[in-house]
Amino acid sequence: MKLIFRYLKPFALSLAACILFLFIQVSSDLGLPKLMSDMVDTGIQAGGIEGGAPTAISDDGMELLKTFAGEQDATVLDAGYALIHAGTDEDTSERYPISATKDIYRLVGDPIKGVGDAYTRAVYALVLSLQNMPEGESANAETAKERTANLELEPLYTMSPLFKERHSASELDAYISSAAEDESMAGSQVAVMFTRLFYEELGVDLKQLQRESIIGTGLKMIGVALLGGFSAIVVGWFSSKIGTSVAMRMRRDIFEKVGRFSSAEYDSFSTASLITRNTNDVQQIQQLIMMGLRLMLLAPIMGIGGVILAIRSSVSMSWIIAVAVISIVGMILVLFSLSVPKFKTLQTLIDKLNLVSRESLSGMMVIRSFGNERYEETRFEQANDNLRQTNRFVQRTMAFMLPAMTLVMNLVMLLIIWVGAKSIAESELQIGNMMAFMQYAMQIIVSFLFLSMMFMMVPRAVASAERIQEVLGTELSVRDPEEPRTLTYNEGITLAFKGVSFSYRDAEKPVLEDVSFTAKPGETTAFIGTTGSGKSTLVSLVPRFHDVTAGQITMNGIEIRSISQNELRESIGYVPQKGMLFSGDIASNVRYGKESADISEVGEALEVAQAKGFVEKLEQGIATPIAQGGTNVSGGQRQRLAIARALIKKAPIYIFDDSFSALDLNTDAALRRALKSFTANATVLVVAQRVSTIKNAEQIIVLDKGHIIGIGTHQELLESCAGYREIAESQLSKEELA
Structure with a gap:
């Protein structure tokens, strides 16, 4: 993690x-159920009337409340409501039409905390009193149950003196205490019911109030959902x-x-x-x-x-x-x-x-x-x-x-x-x-x-x-130095192997051991030997595809591990054993060696690599598409294009790792002649299987099981190296050996 x-x-x-927006999203999702609950409980069931104290109440209604309110609750109600005289407040008259002719009480702008609870306890105590009033004591013939189910304010106002006479102080306190101790929703439901009655008495349009509540809550829900x-x-x-x-x-x-x-x-x-x-x-x-x-x-x-x-x-x-x-x-x-x-x-x-x-x-x-x-x-x-x-x-x-x-x-x-x-x-x-x-x-x-x-x-x-x-997290075995040195090669690069040994990871014995030689500018140094003798491994050490296990490789006296990998490889034109091409066209593959090369440079590289002939015969020339891996050209053509890609760099060092094996003898000979003049000032390393490819090299190195068993020209090795002579005799006729 x-x-x-x-x-x-x-x-x-x-x-x-x-x-931040996730919190807003969650808050919105969690807020919708509460709004939905408000719409059902307040907008639909309560007719748009919210719980707590009504915003206005008539003078008679206030007197009725105080009858069933305790001393402390009565004080809270007095502080929470202000008396508005009839016709003195235009806004109040518009909202509550009866206030134009009667005095009413209106909830103050900043009501004292607890006025809603005081109101709820008072109306709930009133209902408890009605439910416990014996039948026959009322001026009306209604039973207590009927009075509770179908309450009207006028009969209650008429019965107000009876309430005061009927209930002793202790009995009234019992109702008030019961209302305060009841933790059910009954008190809230009774409060809403009485608020509806008080609003109806004041001339409030209850249907409009319900519509406004439902629409208002609905708009809030839409806003929260959006x-x-x-x-x-x-x-x-x-x-x-x-x-x-x-x-x-x-x-x-x-x-x-x-x-x-x-x-x-x-x-x-x-x-x-x-x-x-x-x-x-x-x-x-x-x-x-x-x-x-x-x-x-x-x-x-x-x-x-x-x-x-x-x-x-x-x-x-x-x-x-x-x-x-x-x-x-x-x-x-x-x-x-x-x-x-x-x-x-x-x-x-x-x-x-x-x-x-x-x-x-x-x-x-x-x-x-x-x-x-x-x-x-x-x-x-x-x-x-x-x-x-x-x-x-x-x-x-x-x-x-x-x-x-x-x-x-x-x-x-x-x-x-x-x-x-x-x-x-x-x-x-x-x-x-x-x-x-x-x-x-x-x-x-x-x-x-x-x-x-x-x-x-x-x-x-x-x-x-x-x-x-x-x-x-893989540790790189080949790394750039902390303070890289700069390689200069105005007059070419002299490449020297000094006591070089190399072993693959977990190998039982070295692939190369104590290899020493010098390759000079303007000369071709060739490597030959039996399969597995270490030829390709040796040349792969020059561009640092591996690092030597022992010894050192120098370029103009500078150890290659002290040169940055980018600068080192910029000085090398490398042609691998397998001519790898990339999807694109011929021009893009040749320019892979030098992106800024112009048409003339591309043509020169193709000509030296003996590829110009077959490219010109193609309908689209250098614009001919190349499939992935170069599968739409032959092995020899692929190899020649890979050689052209290396030559276009005009590098001071060229490495040809068995790059001529896919070429016929005539093409091989023509390519070597062209390379002789093109690489006149370069250090050339050639790995070959065929003696005919390297017999004209200035220096031939014979490898056997990772050791050098012979160094010299073709003629010198025929006389001094039995291993080389054996290889040469197996490939060349007596006339060619001479």
Whole structure:
């Protein structure tokens, strides 16, 4: 995970903005259930009347309230309302038409805290008094139950003296105490009912009040939903930007690091594995970042916020949330204990599949020539089936998550409705609060579903990050010096091997041992020997594809390890054994050696490399397309284009690593003649299998099992080196030997 955090560090501001909008999104999502609850409880059930004290009340209504208010509550009501005389306030008359002819009390702008509670206790005590009033004591023939169910203010105002006479101080205090101690929703419901009566008495349009409440809450819900939607879009934009940018930088760094690998580091990773690490592994991390910023951060915020708000909605049903969370966590732990170990093997299996595919495609001609198509198909099928079975196990295990979550969610909804219905019947819960609780419960469960999805991605992404870190953390065996020296070569470069030995990693014995020679400008130094004698390894030490194990290599007296790799390789024109071409055209492949080369330089390089003849015969000339790997040209043509690519550099050193083996003898001879004049001032190193290719070289070095067994010209070696003479006699006639 350290690797992922390191790549996220440059995007700190974008991450902060993403988290900010994520909080806005979650706040919007969590705010909608509360608004929905307000619409149901206040807008629909209460007719748009909010709980607490009414904003205005008639003079008679205030007297009635004070009758059932305790001494302290009466003081609070007096302080919370101000008397407005009839017709003295135009705004009050417009909102409450009866105030034009009667005095009313209006809630002050900054009411004393507790006026709503005082009002609620007073009206609830009034209702308790009515319910306990014996039948027959009222001027009307209505029963106490009927009076409570169909309350009207005028009869209550008429009965006000009776209330004062009927109830002793102690009895009235008992009603007030009962109203204060009742923790159910009954008091709030009674308060809303009396507020509606007081508003109706004042001439307020209750239908308009309800419409305004519903429309106002609805507009708030639309605004919150739009804000949440906009925030979700912004979060998605930031997460996509950060995820793709991190993936781009990671792929770039892997590519650059692999580009600096020496052959020793390449041996530690297969080509298929390096491709997988730079594609599929990076893709896993990109998906983790993109989904993680939206889900990994969203889930805990929504889950914690949902739990808090659900408990606020109904403390009595909070145990349902606990049961749901415990069930989900237990299920997640069981599923992931089964599937997580498999995540770590998936990337290795993808490596294997890529390896088999790459080998089958690269060796298609060999496979066909030996008739092994069935064997390769079986090999691919086995790798493919291993990956399929592992993926299927993981996906089947994870597929169980969604239906299980859905089952838990539906069971929780049923439990909430069952418990909530009983609470509503007992006036302990309102319908809107129960609906809000249901939505919060769903949000909590969904947040755990998001977390489970992230838990499925995190192990695989962590495994991918470890594989990428293996590449980025690989110690390079070939490194630039801290203070590189500058190589000057106005008069060419003298290349010297001084006691050079080299061993591959974990090899039992050296490939080269105590090799010493000097190659001078204007001369050709050739290397010949049996297969495995170390010829190609020797010349690969010059451009530092490997570093020597012992001894040193110098250019004009400067040890090559004290020269930067870029400057060193700029001074070398290298032609490998296999003429590798890149997709593009002939001109782009030749210019690969020198991007700024003009047409004349391209033509000169092609002419010296003996490639101009076949290029001119092509319909499009140097603009002829080249397929990947140069598969649309012959081996000899591919080799000549590779030679032209090296020659166009006009470097002081040229290395031809068995580069003439694909050429016929006539082309070989013509190329060597052309090279003689073109490389007149250059140091030329040639690895060859054919004696005819190197017999005119100024210096021929014969290698055998990593040791030099002969140095000299062709004639000198025929006389002094038995190994060289044996090779020459096996290839040349007696006339050619002379």
